Amino acid sequence: AVQLVESGGGLVQPKESLKISCAASGFTFSNAAMYWVRQAPGKGLEWVARIRTKPNNYATYYADSVKGRFTISRDDSKSMVYLQMDNLKTEDTAMYYCTAGDIGTTAFAYWGQGTLVTVSS
Amino acid sequence: NIVMTQSPKSMSISVGDRVTMNCKASQNVYNNIAWYQQKPGQSPKLLIYYASNRYNGVPDRFTGSGYGTDFTLTINSVQAEDAAFYYCQRIYNSWTFGGGTKLELK
Numbered sequence: 654a655v656q657l658v659e660s661g662g663g664l665v666q667p668k669e670s671l672k673i674s675c676a677a678s679g680f681t682f683s684n685a686a687m688y689w690v691r692q693a694p695g696k697g698l699e700w701v702a703r704i705r706t707k708p709n710n711y712a713t714y715y716a717d718s719v720k721g722r723f724t725i726s727r728d729d730s731k732s733m734v735y736l737q738m739d740n741l742k743t744e745d746t747a748m749y750y751c752t753a754g755d756i757g758t759t760a761f762a763y764w765g766q767g768t769l770v771t772v773s774s
Numbered sequence: 775n776i777v778m779t780q781s782p783k784s785m786s787i788s789v790g791d792r793v794t795m796n797c798k799a800s801q802n803v804y805n806n807i808a809w810y811q812q813k814p815g816q817s818p819k820l821l822i823y824y825a826s827n828r829y830n831g832v833p834d835r836f837t838g839s840g841y842g843t844d845f846t847l848t849i850n851s852v853q854a855e856d857a858a859f860y861y862c863q864r865i866y867n868s869w870t871f872g873g874g875t876k877l878e879l880k
Contacts, residue, residue, distance in 0.1 A: 688869065690818075698810075698818065698861055700869035717775070750817060755829075759865045760808035762829065764817035 655679035655763045657751045662768030670739045673768050675751030680763075682732040683707065686754060688761060689725060689736050691747035691770075701749070702736060719745075741772045776801050778862055780872035788880045791852050795875040797845040797862035806866035809838055809847045813858045822847065823865065854879055 661673035675687070686709075689701040702725035703714040713725050724737040734751060748767040755762035777800040787793050797807065805825040810818040820829045822838035825845060835850045849856055857879045862872040 690869075697859075697874045698812075698863075698871040700863075700871065703869065755820075758808075758820070758823040758827075758829065759806070760820050760823040760829075760863070761810070761818070761869075762820045762823075764819075766817060 657763055657765035659751050659765045659768035662770045664771045665741055666774050667772055669741055672737045673749055675734045677732045683729040687734040688752045690750045690752055693747040743772050746772045776870055778870050778872035780875050784876040786878045786880050787852050789854055793849045793852055795847050797872050799843045802842050803864050805841055806864055807845050808863045808865045810861045811858045
């Protein structure tokens, strides 16, 4: 079965950095584009970042709200995807979900349980 | 940037009713739409992709339709376990979500 397990969330102060991780299993990780989606407390879903596969040069894409501050990366040898978050703002407080698509759907078929990032002084 | 607008924001339905919720794209997105269900404290679950394709294991009471800018998720004979938030999402070239519709049971 497909599993996505996020880790690394916590409480940080504004302007600090944090790196969260996602361990994937149960599918051919190296063939899958990977995504991060976040959800602020009591709010809706917001797509954050995408990273494509090696044949697509690991191309990355970001939501305007995080462009220039967040960096998505992956390690295919470990089936891991990461989100480096710099210059954090209070509005980045959210549950961060790692997601992946299923072949032929383009949509986010697989979701982790999320890791909570709280930015507060 | 394309904006996805969902309506209504919330609705209260009785078990057995038929419910329809809407998603409008600010530009033509063809059939590049997905629908998700999220229950409190849980991760979202994919229901529909490419506007009308039911994902694996999704009950056939869930139906997606639409093309271009206007899309609909219909639930026939709503069950108690369908109480949740529902989100639409553009799925190609950008992955913008709508604001969600909250479905409550009377």
